[in-house]
Amino acid sequence: MAPKAKRQLVRRRLQSRDQRAISAIGKEFANLGPAVRLGALLAEHDAATRSGRIELSPAARRLRAQFQRDGKALAQRVSEELKIVNDRWKPVFDKALPPPRDLLHVFGPDVEGTKGKWFYRLAWGHVEDFAGAGIGASADVRTGKYWASHYTTGPQRRAYAGVGVWLTPVVDSCFVSIRPYVNWSGFDLLAHRVFDPQLNEQRWATALGDLGIIVQSWDLSGKGYYVDARHWINVWERTEVNPSGSRDYDGIASSGTGLQVQILGSSQRQYAIWVCCRATVLADPGFAVATRASSSVSCQLPFLVVEEIPI
Secondary structure: OOHHHHHHHHHHHHHHHHHHHHHHHHHHOOOOOHHHHHHHHHHHHHHHHHOOOOOOOHHHHHHHHHHHHHHHHHHHHHHHHHHHHHOOOOOOOHHHOOOOOOOEEEEEOOOOOOOOOOEOOEEEEEEOOOOEOOEEEEEEOOOOEEEEEEEEOOOOEEEEEEEEEEEOOOOOEEEEEEEEEEEEEEEEEEEEEEOOHHHOOOOEEEEEEEEEEEEEEEEOOOOOOEEEEEEEEEEEEEEEEOOOEEEEEEEEEOHHHOOOEEEEEEOOEEEEEEEEEEEEEEEOOOOOEEEEEEEEEEEEEEEEEEEEEEO
16 A cells, blocks of 8 residues: 555544543433423423412513513623633643653643644534524644633533643553643623512522543454543532622642542553533522522643553
């Protein structure tokens, strides 16, 4: 086979492997959980219980309609603020990375787009329900940046994003220690609106930000799929009754803060290692009171250390 044709064949195989990993992690989070499905059922029962007994006054109905209109403007502003947060991270460069050793692997952003062995190769984002103003997810292997944002006036919703790398251990049997270093920041917004204060109703809303590591593996033929690790740490959580206001958060996550995982590894398997973020929102829908929740997480992964420890 000619050298050029051989290179093209290798490139197609690598691209197929990348798509397999991205598709697999998408399927992991494609289905809404039982809490979301049961929450919708409880909301229907709650509405049926009130039906025919109490009606909002015309003024209260106007307030509810205004609350729903305000949500569109708010979601657009969340998108604008998220862009400002994402732009805060400074560029990173390939030459700043330590050289990889035989069993100590250091991955970094693929600034030049080389798709080299020691650079981030996988990018993934997933939004429960639908994307829109204030709702989205994205990742970039060239910068090591990834972000997720979601907004709701009702059921729990989540958004995920992450970058990933491939590893096939050189040691036949080993522990694989995965230690990311993540710069992160985020913000949330919780609000409520009372339509009829005489009913004395209270409702709550929640916003969360999480960082995580997900490891998937296949045998060398691309079969025998398995999830080796799914580890999350919470970087903020806010729940309030009849809430109001927005908060900013930031920090650094590493092995020192619990963002690490260790798995059993084998040279007979290939591993897709993802470093991710997750934004979660939940707003308790009411009758005389409504709530809204927005959560956004923005991250930069300057480097990822993966070490093989022989058994």
